[in-house]
Amino acid sequence: MSSEPPDSHVPPEADSASTLSRRTFISTATAAGGAAASGGLLPGLSPLGIEPAEAAAAAPVSGRVSLAVNGERHTVTVDNRTSLLDLLREQLGLTGTKKGCDAGACGACTVLVDDRRVNACLTLAVRLEGAEVTTIEGLAPGADDELHPLQQSFIEQDAFQCGYCTPGQIMSGVGCIREGHTGSREEIREWMSGNICRCGCYVKIVNAVAQAARKGSA
Template identity: 45%
Template sequence: MESKPAVNRLTLQVNGTDYEVEAPPSLRLLQVIRDHLGLTGTKRSCEIGRCGACMVLADGEPVNACLTMAYQVQGKAITTIEGLSAGEGEELHPVQRAFLEEGGFQCGYCTPGMVLSTKALLDRNPEPTEEEIEEALSGNLCRCTGYGGIKRAVRRAIELGR
């Protein structure tokens, strides 16, 4: 007689909307966001927490969705890149606008994580030093830009926030 794997019913709030998901305890937040909710801005890449492509905000703090179990975020407000602007057809968030204006991306794969890490930084500290910017982005890996455009974008976001 085969036993069925344990399944939990989770209630998650993602981008301001509550979702119910049936999930085994081993389901990662990355899988829920991409496979169950269809939000593909959160990228699957290294899957070991080193690149930041899967970065989301949990109660405003950056977390790697590839390392976070879905049950760990029950009751927390999750924000993905899709939830950063006000909605479909709405104005971009100032951090998104800054990345566009300053060319803070090339291929774009790392951009959602970079943008969310920048937002979390500026929410905590609207006037960060260069060292604080580098520290805040240290969990995000970009293989294309050399970080010059990304740092310009963060500085531009600081200006837009003033």
């Protein structure tokens, strides 16, 4: 009986087939990877796999909206992503409404929409068809030199310093009074808490709102 190990020799043709198979796989995988990296994975697709027609459909579109601002009717064409704040400032020239955080956290852009206070930076203009919008420019009832009672109270109570937040504070204060949330100083503070004053005039702001509320002015 032979003590030699079994013959493990692989026929040349089998080794050649195996080598060819490996080489074919590697070359094919490399070519596919290059095509994917260059964005040419499939014809008619973008690098993100979105068909051109779908990309066009996803592009921003514009719309027309008709609304009244401070009693004046406006019909405008806006990008559907345009905020009420940008419409007021950039298209209608009403810069009294301030852009602060642009994220609904500071209240500097507060206006009244159908007599309800809203953050203009979070409100899409295109959704306000037929709405009545009141900004700080349209708050006073009469001539240009006439002040709204709450504006007068802010002056008398010295309720501002830099003044940047003041338009939003006043519009929110008007809303607070109209909503009936002025039963106490604590209630005023609670319902005005969405308006930030970096100068720290909160005590005087509450004084001004309370004063106007006592006079029944909103």
